[in-house]
Amino acid sequence: MADEMERLCSGVDGVDELIEGGYPYPSVILVAGPAGTGKTTFTQQFLFAGAEMGEIGLYFTTLSEPPQWVMHYMSNFKHLNKSHIGKNVIFCDIGQMLRKASPEEILAFIDEEVARTMAQRVVIDPITVIKEFLGNDYRPFLFDLVNHLKNWRAVSILTGEVEPNQLYPSEVAYASDGVVLLTYEEVEGARRKYMEVLKMRGTNHRTGKQSFVITKEDGFVVLSGTF
Amino acid sequence: MNETIDIAKKFMEFFYTANSPQKGKVLVVSKYAERTRVNICLLKFFLHEMKQKGIFITIDRPHQYTASLLTIHGISQENLVYIDAVSRISGETEANVSNVRFINGPYEMNFLDDITAISFAGGAVKTKSIDLDEMNFILIDDIAALTKYQEADGVKKMIHSYIDSIERLNNITAPIVLDANQNRAIYEIIMNRCDRFLFINLSKSIFKEMNRPTHLKRKKVLMPKETSFAKPAATGGY
Numbered sequence: 001m002a003d004e005m006e007r008l009c010s011g012v013d014g015v016d017e018l019i020e021g022g023y024p025y026p027s028v029i030l031v032a033g034p035a036g037t038g039k040t041t042f043t044q045q046f047l048f049a050g051a052e053m054g055e056i057g058l059y060f061t062t063l064s065e066p067p068q069w070v071m072h073y074m075s076n077f078k079h080l081n082k083s084h085i086g087k088n089v090i091f092c093d094i095g096q097m098l099r100k101a102s103p104e105e106i107l108a109f110i111d112e113e114v115a116r117t118m119a120q121r122v123v124i125d126p127i128t129v130i131k132e133f134l135g136n137d138y139r140p141f142l143f144d145l146v147n148h149l150k151n152w153r154a155v156s157i158l159t160g161e162v163e164p165n166q167l168y169p170s171e172v173a174y175a176s177d178g179v180v181l182l183t184y185e186e187v188e189g190a191r192r193k194y195m196e197v198l199k200m201r202g203t204n205h206r207t208g209k210q211s212f213v214i215t216k217e218d219g220f221v222v223l224s225g226t227f
Numbered sequence: 228m229n230e231t232i233d234i235a236k237k238f239m240e241f242f243y244t245a246n247s248p249q250k251g252k253v254l255v256v257s258k259y260a261e262r263t264r265v266n267i268c269l270l271k272f273f274l275h276e277m278k279q280k281g282i283f284i285t286i287d288r289p290h291q292y293t294a295s296l297l298t299i300h301g302i303s304q305e306n307l308v309y310i311d312a313v314s315r316i317s318g319e320t321e322a323n324v325s326n327v328r329f330i331n332g333p334y335e336m337n338f339l340d341d342i343t344a345i346s347f348a349g350g351a352v353k354t355k356s357i358d359l360d361e362m363n364f365i366l367i368d369d370i371a372a373l374t375k376y377q378e379a380d381g382v383k384k385m386i387h388s389y390i391d392s393i394e395r396l397n398n399i400t401a402p403i404v405l406d407a408n409q410n411r412a413i414y415e416i417i418m419n420r421c422d423r424f425l426f427i428n429l430s431k432s433i434f435k436e437m438n439r440p441t442h443l444k445r446k447k448v449l450m451p452k453e454t455s456f457a458k459p460a461a462t463g464g465y
């Protein structure tokens with residue numbers, strides 16, 4: 001009797017086609033990749049695409065790039081409509097609280113912001129730095145976080161920084177409903193960027209690496225065809 | 228919550244005409260992604276603006292989420308009782324609160340068979356000594372989520388039982404919030420048994436009363452087995 005699962009569009013050209021039209025709603029998706037692959041750009045497009053349809057997006061920065069600088073770099077992209085900032089795309093820095101708060105306090109803060117804004121789209125960029133502050137509490141924290149985010153009825157993207165010898169941050173990958181990998185590869189002397197959907201619960205997703213580009217005009221765009 | 232349409236005023240016009248409350252089953256059609264906001268708007272209207280008493284049945288997520296939303300938005304829950312059918316399977320700790328009656332799971336029993344019975348069976352409703360006949364409204368979130376735990380026949384039966392229960396309660400307003408595309412079969416059952424129809428799209432500021440929708444385009448390809456639900460409207464059940 002179950003109908004098609006409700007889905008929210010990704011905001012990135014070429015991605016929805018890979019995942020039956022969008023991310024399951026609600027769900028938590030890990031977007032993982034090494035420095036500079038485009039994680040922040042990917043998540044900003046996700047929030048602004050929702051904003052275009054009247055949805056509310058909430059963007060938490062941790063300890064990597066403060067909101068000011070995310071906005072600074074994103075203002076370079078023509079397709080992101082800045083009039084959504086502060087209205088349908090809300091920036092929230094939790095970097096300072098991470099340095100001193102307990103896992104319960106961090107979770108309570110995130111809960112409160114999501115509840116207050118009633119956001120349908122949430123981003124935590126990056127989630128992985130939180131591990132350094134929580135140690136052994138990190139895994140239970142992730143479990144609760146993922147559970148709460150879904151119960152708030154949002155699609156949430158957590159970004160994961162990846163160390164050179166690592167494929168993805170495994171604790172987050174297990175807890176998440178979906179995993180999207182961004183990688184660099186050297187092809188014929190040039191470095192190219194690829195994205196791959198490794199996991200998407202409830203979805204008959206395409207596998208294999210898809211090449212993508214980031215341009216000033218269109219932002220993050222996945223090119224069709226596998227490579 | 229600064230909705231661009233004055234939702235309280237719209238609800239007022241819709242639910243109360245000439246100061247006489249209009250009771251009954253109201254199908255509220257809205258996008259699934261706006262479910263939380265629509266529910267909070269309804270709760271705010273009934274609890275806060277109208278100072279009414281009501282029941283909130285949760286099937287899709289633990290009641291604490293709704294409870295914290297109401298707290299954050301400054302809406303008193305003094306006159307609200309919850310029937311929570313999902314906390315025990317949610318991986319979350321069960322809150323020890325007086326205004327909640329927990330059900331083991333939405334699959335477990337025919338808990339919607341008789342709301343009256345369940346509430347008098349000694350849960351929150353009794354301890355807070357609220358007479359069900361005094362209840363002004365009842366909301367269920369989310370009736371379509373039953374399909375996760377039951378086969379089609381069971382779901383169909385539960386929905387009819389729920390609506391039968393509502394009909395046995397005196398003077399209760401029962402908005403049933405649903406996305407028309409979420410589950411066609413459920414949508415049709417509920418549509419056929421509701422008295423009034425409301426369409427809400429908060430992000431586009433649309434709020435309008437509709438006639439009984441008759442022109443449903445059914446997605447036959449997606450759900451070939453459920454053609455039997457497509458019976459003529461207004462037969463009052465199957």
Ligand SMILES: Nc1ncnc2c1ncn2[C@@H]1O[C@H](COP(=O)(O)OP(=O)(O)OP(=O)(O)O)[C@@H](O)[C@H]1O
Nearest residue numbers: 034035036037038039040041042064076214215216
């Ligand atoms: N205007 C632009 N035109 C073309 N490419 C751009 C533009 N802006 C950003 N990029 C590309 O995007 C990359 C940075 O994107 P982004 O900040 O989203 O990555 P990130 O994965 O979040 O990085 P970090 O790990 O440092 O947080 C740049 O390294 C560059 O390759």
Ligand SMILES: [Mg+2]
Nearest residue numbers: 039040064065
């Ligand atoms: Mg970044």
